[in-house]
Amino acid sequence: MITPFNSALETGVRSLAILNAVFPDALDLQRLMDFDYLVVHSGDIGGPESLHAPLPLRSGELLVRRGLIEKGLLLMMSRGLVQQITSAIGIQYVASDSAGAFLSALSSTYITRLKECAEWVAVTFSETTDEELHAITRRFFDEWSTQFQAVERPREERQ
Numbered sequence: 001m002i003t004p005f006n007s008a009l010e011t012g013v014r015s016l017a018i019l020n021a022v023f024p025d026a027l028d029l030q031r032l033m034d035f036d037y038l039v040v041h042s043g044d045i046g047g048p049e050s051l052h053a054p055l056p057l058r059s060g061e062l063l064v065r066r067g068l069i070e071k072g073l074l075l076m077m078s079r080g081l082v083q084q085i086t087s088a089i090g091i092q093y094v095a096s097d098s099a100g101a102f103l104s105a106l107s108s109t110y111i112t113r114l115k116e117c118a119e120w121v122a123v124t125f126s127e128t129t130d131e132e133l134h135a136i137t138r139r140f141f142d143e144w145s146t147q148f149q150a151v152e153r154p155r156e157e158r159q
Contacts, residue, residue: 012072013106014039016081017114019095020103021122026085026092031130032073033065034137038125039117045136047120051113 018035019027027035043050073093076082081099085092103115125133 008071008075011068012075017118020099021118023095026094034133038121042117
């Protein structure tokens with residue numbers, strides 16, 4: 001059975017919405033990954049209600065996000081909705097001229113909220129440096145990883 005959740009289609013459409021929100025700017029993969037996490041969990045950082053439910057271990061998503069986004073970008077590029085730009089600073093992605101029209105043709109509640117969250121992230125974090133942005137998402141990962149650390153009992157309890 002194929003599921004639309006965490007598929008190339010879902011992550012591709014999210015990436016497309018983000019790239020459309022920052023258009024005509026292009027984003028590299030790391031910034032796109034950070035923006036994607038913030039779009040999905042915008043409620044965690046004072047933005048619009050999060051797209052996905054606030055599950056306890058959600059920051060673990062940061063570990064698998066890269067591969068999913070790469071697959072989604074490939075799907076969107078194969079449909080002419082995203083373009084890859086190679087320059088002296090590296091590989092970046094930009095929405096094509098048809099991205100806005102494609103997104104406008106989608107009208108589900110999820111898509112409407114996705115576009116709202118993508119616009120919010122684009123406006124809120126457009127002037128944020130890569131280091132500052134990564135520090136924000138890193139904070140979520142650090143909070144998640146502490147949940148797996150062993151709790152040390154006081155010495156008298158260990159005896």
